[in-house]
Amino acid sequence: MSEYVMMEQARRCGDDAAKTANHSPVSCLFSSKYRITMGVEVHVQALGGDCKAKVFSYAAADNNELTPNKNISPIDYGLPGALPVMNIAVARLAVRAALALGCDINRTSRFDNKHYFYVDLPCGRQTTQFYQPIALGGCVPVVSESEEYSRKGTKVQINRIHIEQDAGKSLHDIYPDCTAVDYNRAGIGLLEIVTEPCINSIEDLVAFVKSLRAILRRARVSECNMERGEMRVDLSISVRKHDQEALGTRVEIKNLNSINTIIKAAEYEFNRQCRLVESGKQVVQETRLFSVAEGATQVMRTKEDALDYMYIPESNLPSLELSEEFIERERREMQPLPHQACSELVKKYGIGWSNAYTIASEPEYFEFFAKVVAGMTETQAQVAAKWMIGDLFGLLDQPKHDLAKFNYKWLVEIAELLDANQVSGKSAKELLRRAVEGDRSPRTVAKECGMEQVFDTDQIATVVDRVLAENPKEVERYRSGELKLLGFFVGQSMKQISSANPGVLTKTLKEKLGI
Amino acid sequence: MSSSLTPEWIRQNTIATLSAICKDKLNAFVWVDRDFTMQFVEGAEKYLKQNKPRLLEGWTIGIKDLFNVKETPLQAGAKILEGYVSPYESTVTERLWSSGAIFVGKQNLDAFGMGSTTTSSVHGPTLNPYTKNGESLSAGGSSGGGAAAVAAGLCRASIGTDTGGSCRQPAAWTGVVGGKLTFGVGSRYGIVAHGSSFDCPGVMAQSVLDLATVFQAFIGFDKYDAQTYNQPAPDLISAVKDLGKVADIKVAIADVGTGIDLYQPGKIAGLSTRAVDISHILEYVVETYYILTTAEAASNLARYDGLRYGRRTTRPFSSLHDDYCKTRSEGFPDEVQRRIMTGISMMSDGGKLYHRGSQIRQWIADQMDELWKQYDVLVIPTTTRSAMTMYETKHASCPEIYNSDRCTTLASLVGSPAVSVPIGLDGDGLPLGMQVIGPPFADCKVLQVAAMIEQGVDRSAKVCS
Numbered sequence: 001m002s003e004y005v006m007m008e009q010a011r012r013c014g015d016d017a018a019k020t021a022n023h024s025p026v027s028c029l030f031s032s033k034y035r036i037t038m039g040v041e042v043h044v045q046a047l048g049g050d051c052k053a054k055v056f057s058y059a060a061a062d063n064n065e066l067t068p069n070k071n072i073s074p075i076d077y078g079l080p081g082a083l084p085v086m087n088i089a090v091a092r093l094a095v096r097a098a099l100a101l102g103c104d105i106n107r108t109s110r111f112d113n114k115h116y117f118y119v120d121l122p123c124g125r126q127t128t129q130f131y132q133p134i135a136l137g138g139c140v141p142v143v144s145e146s147e148e149y150s151r152k153g154t155k156v157q158i159n160r161i162h163i164e165q166d167a168g169k170s171l172h173d174i175y176p177d178c179t180a181v182d183y184n185r186a187g188i189g190l191l192e193i194v195t196e197p198c199i200n201s202i203e204d205l206v207a208f209v210k211s212l213r214a215i216l217r218r219a220r221v222s223e224c225n226m227e228r229g230e231m232r233v234d235l236s237i238s239v240r241k242h243d244q245e246a247l248g249t250r251v252e253i254k255n256l257n258s259i260n261t262i263i264k265a266a267e268y269e270f271n272r273q274c275r276l277v278e279s280g281k282q283v284v285q286e287t288r289l290f291s292v293a294e295g296a297t298q299v300m301r302t303k304e305d306a307l308d309y310m311y312i313p314e315s316n317l318p319s320l321e322l323s324e325e326f327i328e329r330e331r332r333e334m335q336p337l338p339h340q341a342c343s344e345l346v347k348k349y350g351i352g353w354s355n356a357y358t359i360a361s362e363p364e365y366f367e368f369f370a371k372v373v374a375g376m377t378e379t380q381a382q383v384a385a386k387w388m389i390g391d392l393f394g395l396l397d398q399p400k401h402d403l404a405k406f407n408y409k410w411l412v413e414i415a416e417l418l419d420a421n422q423v424s425g426k427s428a429k430e431l432l433r434r435a436v437e438g439d440r441s442p443r444t445v446a447k448e449c450g451m452e453q454v455f456d457t458d459q460i461a462t463v464v465d466r467v468l469a470e471n472p473k474e475v476e477r478y479r480s481g482e483l484k485l486l487g488f489f490v491g492q493s494m495k496q497i498s499s500a501n502p503g504v505l506t507k508t509l510k511e512k513l514g515i
Numbered sequence: 516m517s518s519s520l521t522p523e524w525i526r527q528n529t530i531a532t533l534s535a536i537c538k539d540k541l542n543a544f545v546w547v548d549r550d551f552t553m554q555f556v557e558g559a560e561k562y563l564k565q566n567k568p569r570l571l572e573g574w575t576i577g578i579k580d581l582f583n584v585k586e587t588p589l590q591a592g593a594k595i596l597e598g599y600v601s602p603y604e605s606t607v608t609e610r611l612w613s614s615g616a617i618f619v620g621k622q623n624l625d626a627f628g629m630g631s632t633t634t635s636s637v638h639g640p641t642l643n644p645y646t647k648n649g650e651s652l653s654a655g656g657s658s659g660g661g662a663a664a665v666a667a668g669l670c671r672a673s674i675g676t677d678t679g680g681s682c683r684q685p686a687a688w689t690g691v692v693g694g695k696l697t698f699g700v701g702s703r704y705g706i707v708a709h710g711s712s713f714d715c716p717g718v719m720a721q722s723v724l725d726l727a728t729v730f731q732a733f734i735g736f737d738k739y740d741a742q743t744y745n746q747p748a749p750d751l752i753s754a755v756k757d758l759g760k761v762a763d764i765k766v767a768i769a770d771v772g773t774g775i776d777l778y779q780p781g782k783i784a785g786l787s788t789r790a791v792d793i794s795h796i797l798e799y800v801v802e803t804y805y806i807l808t809t810a811e812a813a814s815n816l817a818r819y820d821g822l823r824y825g826r827r828t829t830r831p832f833s834s835l836h837d838d839y840c841k842t843r844s845e846g847f848p849d850e851v852q853r854r855i856m857t858g859i860s861m862m863s864d865g866g867k868l869y870h871r872g873s874q875i876r877q878w879i880a881d882q883m884d885e886l887w888k889q890y891d892v893l894v895i896p897t898t899t900r901s902a903m904t905m906y907e908t909k910h911a912s913c914p915e916i917y918n919s920d921r922c923t924t925l926a927s928l929v930g931s932p933a934v935s936v937p938i939g940l941d942g943d944g945l946p947l948g949m950q951v952i953g954p955p956f957a958d959c960k961v962l963q964v965a966a967m968i969e970q971g972v973d974r975s976a977k978v979c980s
Contacts, residue, residue, distance in 0.1 A: 074603055078818040080596065081583045081605060081705040085741045113814055115862070117839050124817025181822075310862035312810055312869055315711035317741055 030274040034239045037247055038205055038266065039197035041234040042212060044097070044222045045166060046090040046189030055165055055189030056084030056127060056317070063228050068182035076187040078122030083316050090189035091320060093221050094134050094163050095330045097191055100219035100337060101158050103138035107322050109162075111314040116307050119181050120168040128192075130311040133162035134320065140195075140215065143339045144207040147353035156208050157196040163320075166190050185229075191221070197236065197247065202266050206259060209233060214338040214361050226257050233262055238283070239273040248273070249283040253290055253297050265290035269297050341366055349373065349381035358389050364400045371408045376415070384415035391429060395436045410435040413442040424502060427451040453501040460493075460500050460508050467492045468512060478513055486510070522560040525573040529556050529617050532575045536620060536669050541654070543664040545580050545638045546588055547620035555617040562615070570732050572615035577664050579657075579675040580621040581628055583705040584608050591707050592626035592636035595819045595846025597826040605705020606740065607674065607716045607733045614732040619670050623660030626848050627816065628676050628709040631684055631916055632908040633659025635850045643689055643902050647943050652902040655685030658719065662689040665719045672720040672729045678709045679804050680897075680923025682717030683935040687897035687948025690974060692726050692965070693719035694934030695926070697955045699744055701730070702737035708815040710808035713927050723936065723966040727751040754959035755966045764960055767791040767890040771899070771922060786967065789890070796882045797921055799875055804924040805917060806861050806872035813858030821846065853913070880929045887954040892964050896922055897935040897948035922950060932958045934965040939978035947978060 047061035054061045059073040074082035098105045112130040138158030143150040168186035170179050193212070199205050213224040213231060224231040233256045238248035253269060256262045268290070273283050288297040301307075336344065342360035345351045351359075359365045369388060373381045388411060396402040414431055417423045423431065423446055431442040431451065439445055446452055454460065467489060468475050478485040489509050493500060533552060536544050559573065578584055581591055583601035590596045612618065623641040625633050633641040633656040641659040643652035644667045654663040658675030662685035665673050675682040677695035686693025694717060695701075701716040708714060716733070720726040728751075735748035766788040821827030821842040828841035844852070861868045886893065899919060903911065926933035932955070935948035949968060953961040 077823060079583075079602070079824070080589060080591070080599070080707045080818075081581075081703075083704050083708075083740055085739060115814060115817060117817065117820070117836075119822060119835065122818060122823065124820070125814055308863055310814075310859070310866060312814060312862050312866055313873075315742075315811060 030271060030278075033241060034270075034274045034277070035200065035242055036202070036266075036270050037197050037238050037240065037250075038199040039236040039250075040195045040199065040205070040208070041236075042193045042195075042209075043166075043232045043234070044191045044193065044216060044224060045230045046093045046163075046191060046222070047230070048223060050220065051087070051089040051093055051189065053087050053089070054187040055087050055090045055163060057087075057187045058085075059187065061188045063185070063230070065184050068180070068184060071184045072186070076122065076183055078124070084127060084314070086317060086320065087189065090163055090191075091134065091322065092326075092330065093189075094161060094191050095322065095327055096219045096334070097193065097216060097221045098135035098138065098161050099327075099331055099334055100215050100221070101135075101138040101140055101161070101193070103135035103158060103161055105135050105322065105327060106132060107324075108132070109134040109320045109322075111163075111317045111320070112311045113314045114164075114309040114311055116309060118167070119179065120170045120183075120186065122168065122183060122186055126165050126167070127314050127317070128164035129162035131313075132319075133160045134322075135161040140208060140212055141339045142204060142207045142211045143342065143357065144210065145354050145357045149203070149207065150353065150357075154204055154207070156204075157198050159194040159196050161191060161193050164190050164192055197238070197250070202263060202270075205235075205266060206263060209259060209262060211339065218335055218337050218341075218363055218366075220335075226259070229257060232257050235262065235266060235269075237266060237269045237273065239270060239277060248277070249285050251283065251285065251297075252287045254287060254300065256290060261290055261292060264292075264295060265297055268295065272297065335363070338366075345369075345381075345385070348378075349376070349385075350378045351382050351385045355385040355389055359385060362400055364403050368403045368406075368408055372411050372415070376412070377419070380415050380419045383418050384411060387411065387415060387418070387428070387432065391432055392436070395433060406436065410442055417442065417446060421501065422446070422453055423451050424453055424499065427453075427499065451499050453499050454497060455501050455504055457504060457508060460497065460505055461512070463493050463497045463500070464489075464505070464508050464512050467496065475513065486513075489513075520568050520573055522556075522563050525559050525617065526556050528573060529553070529575060529619070532619055532670060536664075539664075539667065539669055541642045541644060541663045541667060542639055543622055543641050543654075543660040543667065543669060544577065544620040545590070545592075545623050545636070545660065548587075551587065552617065552619055555612065558612075559615055559617065569613070569615035570728065571611060574616045574672060574729070575619045575670040576611060576616045576729070577620050577622045577661055577670045577673045578608060578618065579624050579661050579673070581624060581676055581707040582608055582674065583707075584618065584621070587621060589621075589707070590637065591628075592624050592638065593847055593851065594637050595821060595825050595843065597637075597846075599824045601705075603705065606702040606737045607705070610733040611674070611729075616732070622658070622664060622673060622675075624675075625657035625659070625681075626851050627707065627812070628657045628678055628681060628714075629812065629850050629854050630656045631680070631919060632656045632903065633685070634905075634908050635848045637848070640905065640908075642905070645689065645902065645945055647902075647904060647945060651905045652945070653688070653905060653908050655688035655902060657681040657685075658693075658717065659685045661719050662686050662691055662693060665689070665691045665721060672718060672725055674729070675717045675719060676706060676709070677715050677717035677927070677933075678713045678808060679920050679927045682719055683897050683923050683933060683948065683950060684920070686719050686935045687937070687950075688902035688946065690937045690946030690948075691719055691721055692723055692934065692936055692969070693717065693948075694726065694932070694950075694961075694965075696730060696734060696932045696958045696961075698930035699742045700734045700748070700932075700958060702733075702735075702740040702743050704737055704739040708811075710811040711815060712811065713804075713808055715927075723934070723962060723969050724752070724755050726934065727755045727962050749956075749958050751959060751962055755962050758963055758967055758970075764891045764964060765789070765889070766964065767886060767893045769793045769893060769895045771797065771895055785971075786964065788894075791886065791890070791893070793882075793886070793893070793895075793925075796879055797925065799879060800924045800928060801918055801921050803872050803875045803879065804920065804928055805857070806868055807876060809854045809858035810861040810866075810869045810872075811858070813855045813862065816847075816851070816855055819843065819846065876928050879925075883925075883929050883931070883954070891953065891957065891960055893952045894964070894968075895925075895950050895952070897950040898922060901941045901943065901945035901947055926950075926952045930955050932956075932961045934961055936965045936968050936972070937974045938968065938972045939974060939976045941979050942977065944977070946974070 057073040060071040110132040113125040115125045140156045142154040166188040168183040174180045238250040240248040286302040338360040345356035393399040585604040632653040643654040661673030661675040666689035682693040695715040832838040933952045938949040
């Protein structure tokens with residue numbers, strides 16, 4: 001039965017408790033009494049620059065193909081006589097993921113068939129790795145922009161990574177009276193990353209998903225664009241009382257494809273399960289889907305309808321043998337991972353955690369910043385970081401894309417000028433804007449436009465005297481207590497000497513005003 | 516490849532072949548198309564204007580209807596593939612056509628290669644050219660169409676599949692040569708899968724040399740079949756032509772209690788032979804074979820649902836599940852359904868029976884390895900009896916029919932090359948076959964011993980009462 005039909009049925013039968021559910025965030029009442037335990041299965045598509053074909057077929061692995069049923073070879077369409085052949089590029093991505101997550105890599109792994117019938121499964125079976133997966137164990141250090149959170153050192157244990165096939169897409173809305181099936185996605189490789197049930201809060205869950213995504217991106221496994229379906233999450237949730245050791249009955253929620261739905265689904269499900277337990281009922285072990293429209297999870301199938309997948313070895317594929325050289329090569333080419341890069345920026349340059357996290361989160365940012373910061377002092381690096389994120393990003397249409405086109409040396413110069421107090425912040429903004437527009441080196445521009453800050457107290461004193469003389473009323477008001485007017489004097493002075501160092505100017509004004 | 520092989524001869528021979536096939540009452544062929552076949556003749560004529568004849572130039576070859584031959588219907592003997600036309604070519608047939616072979620038609624089979632009598636096909640049964648007291652006989656199975664066609668002179672050779680004996684047994688029952696080589700030496704790409712760790716493309720022909728020649732045209736590494744070997748293919752033709760070294764081969768002969776008086780050690784074409792007892796191994800082969808192949812078949816046949824190709828149910832259905840049930844119940848004959856259900860049992864509940872079967876299979880291979888330490892080839896009967904009558908096929912029980920595979924399933928379980936050679940007639944004047952089996956990769960030795968036996972026997976002589 002199609003997922004759509006099942007969801008419709010569930011909705012009509014009235015998952016009553018669910019319908020009257022309170023959709024607001026986790027209620028404090030429940031959290032004080034129950035704790036949540038979660039585990040995650042993440043499916044990451046194997047495609048992109050380093051993996052152009054499907055996992056067992058020579059057809060293109062491409063999510064952008066608009067013509068349905070174009071990227072299919074006989075095996076992707078389930079034709080009689082078709083055979084799978086291993087695409088080693090997928091194993092390469094799996095090895096990268098395994099190395100990045102600290103897993104043990106099985107030099108020998110095997111393929112098995114998982115059997116069930118559905119329209120998007122052209123061979124009536126999915127080729128996967130059940131008995132002997134490519135990697136076991138592993139651990140993900142979970143960090144976020146918050147330094148306080150990150151210092152807790154949360155870790156999520158990985159159970160396994162294995163290689164399997166993606167299914168096709170069934171589309172229920174194209175034709176009025178039937179379901180259309182597109183097999184372009186059928187047979188694209190998937191890396192399935194399974195965690196232990198060790199995620200104990202929704203905050204940890206979100207941070208984990210984001211950390212995992214950042215790691216996989218950095219390790220060149222996948223872009224992990226959830227909107228394009230490159231990374232999908234199945235969530236298992238159970239609840240138990242705080243003092244209860246045994247885990248509660250778990251419910252699986254499949255196919256969550258954005259951070260937002262993950263949060264909503266987890267919150268809804270936690271409430272739903274707590275409500276059941278509170279009222280003395282049992283949580284039924286079942287598989288559910290999250291309906292964005294309803295804001296609720298709904299039954300897909302129960303344990304009674306649970307399918308026996310009848311795993312047997314896939315005889316058409318020999319075991320996957322990985323040589324030491326194959327693995328070593330990936331190990332050699334592995335870049336520092338985001339949490340490592342972040343810690344390094346903090347430790348080496350004293351950059352604030354939040355900025356370091358942002359820079360470390362994207363390979364493009366990190367690579368750019370590495371060039372900028374080479375040979376800088378700590379204070380210069382801190383300035384560069386702040387200005388890259390706070391100002392440069394704002395000037396670029398698509399920072400990830402446009403950073404590479406921006407001459408990193410210009411940011412170096414601006415950071416140096418700022419750090420040496422040679423230009424004011426306001427001037428620096430102007431220099432940066434010009435640099436983005438393709439002007440010459442900031443140092444050159446600064447010199448030409450007279451932006452270099454003036455520290456000369458005599459020069460500044462002359463201007464201040466003039467300003468105070470021109471504005472006697474304001475001087476009067478200031479001396480009788482309207483201290484806010486200092487800003488006015490600063491503004492007036494800046495009009496006459498725009499590159500006055502603000503610190504010196506303010507000091508001089510205060511002296512001359514006598515307060 | 517004589518100099519008398521001319522385009523004119525090829526054309527005449529092909530036309531004569533097609534005529535004979537038209538008149539065939541054995542129901543050996545299920546699809547024949549004159550225009551399609553004449554394309555091959557035209558291709559040969561064009562090729563021979565500039566080139567020397569190829570290995571199979573002009574050979575008329577029939578193909579079991581399990582192979583994808585581009586643009587021909589492929590039905591696998593079952594309703595569920597009604598209307599399916601192959602959009603791609605199997606590796607085996609592609610290589611045959613490149614060697615100059617002429618396609619003459621698709622041949623009858625037991626549906627999906629499941630059976631030993633060619634009686635489960637949607638096209639009706641195939642008959643044996645031999646009869647017994649006027650009674651019709653089965654041509655054997657599952658490649659019954661191919662064997663009958665060669666026996667009746669309707670084509671020079673036939674391509675079949677051999678999963679548990681499906682080329683050897685019909686060859687034995689119709690009095691022709693038939694067999695398979697080491698698993699993985701022939702590509703399975705484009706062949707409708709039955710048991711993926713058992714299926715081999717096989718050949719049936721009138722002589723061992725013809726058999727070897729056809730195999731030579733298509734064996735070897737195929738990047739589309741991950742179980743083929745990235746090694747140079749063996750030179751089978753030279754091996755069969757040069758029988759000089761054959762005297763060194765040590766032959767084991769197993770008396771399997773058939774009552775067929777064949778196995779006088781020392782008499783097989785002057786080879787050194789010794790009697791061995793393999794009953795302790797044969798005890799397990801049929802059960803192990805069916806445990807594993809039914810499971811693999813259930814898995815391989817899961818794709819047939821009539822949604823993307825083939826025949827979907829025309830009855831109204833209430834859900835997707837109902838659609839699948841109706842389509843598959845209507846589309847598969849009883850024997851196929853029986854095997855799928857059995858296979859499901861083997862795989863269910865953690866797959867305990869399937870895994871046990873795999874262990875026994877390994878044990879059988881280990882036992883055979885012991886044998887291969889002392890002997891180069893093993894000779895046993897191909898079947899325990901000659902062809903069944905059509906009446907018997909309708910009334911024999913399923914276990915009875917499965918058990919008749921006891922001699923052939925052995926080689927299939929261990930991936931061994933195995934060839935059946937006709938060695939004479941039984942008391943009813945019906946053909947019997949003798950099977951030569953070797954360890955994996957002993958393809959040349961097996962063919963050599965088969966050729967020697969062939970030289971030393973009189974196919975028309977009675978060898979038992």
